[in-house]
Amino acid sequence: MRSLALKGRPRRLFPLRFGWEPITESVSLKGGSPDRYLLEPVTGAAIVFDQGWVLVDTGFNIDTIHDDEQRRDHYVIPCYTALVPRGDPLVDQLRTLGLGWDDLAACVVSHLHCDHSGGLRHLVDGPPVLIQGAELDFAMSTATLQDAYFRSDFDLPGLDWELVEGDEELADGLQLLPTRGHTPGHTSVVVELQDSGTTVLACDAADLRANIEKRIPPGTTTSLGWRLLPRIPSTVFTTSTLRRGRRFGPATTPHSGTRGSCFLVPTHRSLGGSMAVPGLRGVHHVGITVPDIEEATDFFVEVLGCQLVHSLAPMMADDDFMAIQLDVHPRAVLSAIRLLRCGSGSNLELFEFESPDQRTETIGNADIGSAHLAFQVEDMASALEYLDARGVEILGDPQFVTEGPSTGVTWIYVRAPWGLQLELISYPEPMAYEADADVVLWSPSKPAG
Numbered sequence: 001m002r003s004l005a006l007k008g009r010p011r012r013l014f015p016l017r018f019g020w021e022p023i024t025e026s027v028s029l030k031g032g033s034p035d036r037y038l039l040e041p042v043t044g045a046a047i048v049f050d051q052g053w054v055l056v057d058t059g060f061n062i063d064t065i066h067d068d069e070q071r072r073d074h075y076v077i078p079c080y081t082a083l084v085p086r087g088d089p090l091v092d093q094l095r096t097l098g099l100g101w102d103d104l105a106a107c108v109v110s111h112l113h114c115d116h117s118g119g120l121r122h123l124v125d126g127p128p129v130l131i132q133g134a135e136l137d138f139a140m141s142t143a144t145l146q147d148a149y150f151r152s153d154f155d156l157p158g159l160d161w162e163l164v165e166g167d168e169e170l171a172d173g174l175q176l177l178p179t180r181g182h183t184p185g186h187t188s189v190v191v192e193l194q195d196s197g198t199t200v201l202a203c204d205a206a207d208l209r210a211n212i213e214k215r216i217p218p219g220t221t222t223s224l225g226w227r228l229l230p231r232i233p234s235t236v237f238t239t240s241t242l243r244r245g246r247r248f249g250p251a252t253t254p255h256s257g258t259r260g261s262c263f264l265v266p267t268h269r270s271l272g273g274s275m276a277v278p279g280l281r282g283v284h285h286v287g288i289t290v291p292d293i294e295e296a297t298d299f300f301v302e303v304l305g306c307q308l309v310h311s312l313a314p315m316m317a318d319d320d321f322m323a324i325q326l327d328v329h330p331r332a333v334l335s336a337i338r339l340l341r342c343g344s345g346s347n348l349e350l351f352e353f354e355s356p357d358q359r360t361e362t363i364g365n366a367d368i369g370s371a372h373l374a375f376q377v378e379d380m381a382s383a384l385e386y387l388d389a390r391g392v393e394i395l396g397d398p399q400f401v402t403e404g405p406s407t408g409v410t411w412i413y414v415r416a417p418w419g420l421q422l423e424l425i426s427y428p429e430p431m432a433y434e435a436d437a438d439v440v441l442w443s444p445s446k447p448a449g
């Protein structure tokens with residue numbers, strides 16, 4: 001194993017998006033249309049360990065794109081161009097994620113195409129840059145602008161190249177998987193995350209969901225590597241196809257029934273059909289009034305693992321504002337407001353009120369106005385074991401549904417310390433009704449599906 005400045009194991013995987021590029025379907029899919037352009041995202045990832053993190057791919061060189069002359073000199077492939085957001089998407093996303101360059105233990109470059117190597121300039125005199133030997137050799141000796149290799153992006157003094165030959169475990173839970181074909185030394189990256197299992201970052205070995213699901217190879221390259229991808233029980237991130245405005249994220253869709261099968265970023269399905277209210281997209285958050293904001297935050301963050309995103313200032317008024325706007329007692333004080341993100345599902349908004357007419361009894365599940373929050377889990381047994389160990393009250397036993405549309409679901413109720421009922425639901429396989437349904441229920445395991 002290499003001595004990288006990492007401690008522990010991979011804990012979080014953050015997908016990064018550096019921009020988009022128009023690619024004909026025939027490039028991404030053998031037999032695809034040479035006239036149909038897909039706006040494909042240019043992606044990378046940050047893998048965060050207990051200590052230190054690893055960057056996978058670096059996107060475009062923004063300076064080249066913003067300089068007309070440089071752009072003209074470099075982007076010489078007909079109809080190929082780069083679309084980038086404002087700013088420097090690599091630097092900006094890392095800042096947003098709170099990932100510091102000083103903690104970067106290594107950068108893995110899947111290959112040296114211009115949409116993967118443009119940020120290497122940030123790594124001069126920095127940590128090791130890991131690459132398959134065959135890729136660096138090809139890039140330095142043979143590749144040209146016509147191959148979409150921009151030598152000025154990667155032939156930089158001060159880059160600390162470390163060559164990898166084939167399959168190699170770089171650190172606990174981090175492995176390189178050679179997937180040559182797209183380029184002579186393309187590599188994919190295998191990440192073992194404690195909570196969500198193995199994820200393969202396919203990089204450019206597979207562009208579209210169909211490459212994996214339908215076993216159709218990419219189109220123009222002799223991409224041998226893509227064949228390897230689905231054989232690993234894992235989640236696979238492909239480049240995927242994003243329509244304008246679609247978000248690249250750990251959106252996953254099971255492509256076959258077995259647990260540990262491949263999961264992919266959805267591609268051709270459009271996001272969120274039109275709803276009756278113009279522009280309505282779906283549930284943004286669920287608001288819950290709790291008796292003690294600290295207790296509730298502790299429960300959702302420390303026990304369930306939601307993330308506290310921010311708190312809002314208290315709300316109160318001397319006039320009728322509270323009564324008019326929120327339909328509460330005019331002297332009610334909304335003393336604490338916290339916004340939480342819970343995985344890839346709906347956000348939560350926690351309220352703590354002080355109000356002269358506040359009712360403090362917890363209402364039961366059968367009472368009008370009661371609500372329960374249902375959290376989807378991948379493995380019911382380990383979820384219950386975890387909650388039980390933390391003293392969470394579990395109601396009854398897990399119920400496995402064997403009849404009707406929900407066949408395949410396991411459910412159980414648990415209770416938060418202040419009485420709020422929560423449900424855990426799990427269905428590693430699609431529910432029975434999904435086989436011939438036009439619309440399937442939204443699931444946080446495939447949030448863009």
Ligand SMILES: [Zn+2]
Pocket residue numbers: 111113182204
């Ligand atoms: Zn490429």
